[in-house]
Amino acid sequence: MEKFFESGVLSDEEIIRGLRAAVISHSFIPVLVSAGSAEIGTSRLLDAVIDLGTIQKVQHVECAFYQLAFWLSIVPEKVEFFVSTDGKEFEKVGSVKNTLPIDQYDSYQRDFIVDFKPVDVRYVRVVAHTIGNTPESHPGAGQPARMHIDEIVVE
Numbered sequence: 001m002e003k004f005f006e007s008g009v010l011s012d013e014e015i016i017r018g019l020r021a022a023v024i025s026h027s028f029i030p031v032l033v034s035a036g037s038a039e040i041g042t043s044r045l046l047d048a049v050i051d052l053g054t055i056q057k058v059q060h061v062e063c064a065f066y067q068l069a070f071w072l073s074i075v076p077e078k079v080e081f082f083v084s085t086d087g088k089e090f091e092k093v094g095s096v097k098n099t100l101p102i103d104q105y106d107s108y109q110r111d112f113i114v115d116f117k118p119v120d121v122r123y124v125r126v127v128a129h130t131i132g133n134t135p136e137s138h139p140g141a142g143q144p145a146r147m148h149i150d151e152i153v154v155e
Contacts, residue, residue: 046128046147055085058121062113064150070105074145076128079112083121090125102138124154
């Protein structure tokens with residue numbers, strides 16, 4: 001994978017640290033580029049399913065989102081977490097609502113975390129819901145909010 005703004009490839013350390021460390025240190029600001037003259041479409045939710053490969057004990061799932069509200073990157077209004085042994089029938093293990101106000105225009109990272117009694121699972125599903133369009137009080141009023149996710153951690 002090529003680095004943005006530099007030449008070369010990502011080191012193992014950079015991959016392990018992830019985007020989160022770069023954003024927190026302000027050495028990288030994720031930006032979504034889209035067409036200004038045409039609506040290219042944004043999804044109102046993220047629905048990610050992770051296959052762990054084998055059935056494992058899981059008791060913790062977390063994911064990190066970034067908010068750069070002025071640029072329409074807004075953390076989701078809520079994130080739901082599900083687990084499954086077969087990838088077809090999922091059981092909800094938690095839901096977390098956002099507490100970060102939309103009018104925070106600096107760069108913010110918000111973790112959505114659920115801890116639960118250990119269960120045997122093979123699949124983990126994370127569903128994040130956007131706020132939809134930005135409210136009238138926002139500089140980008142009426143524009144679709146976008147989500148930037150860093151990573152999903154399963155333990």
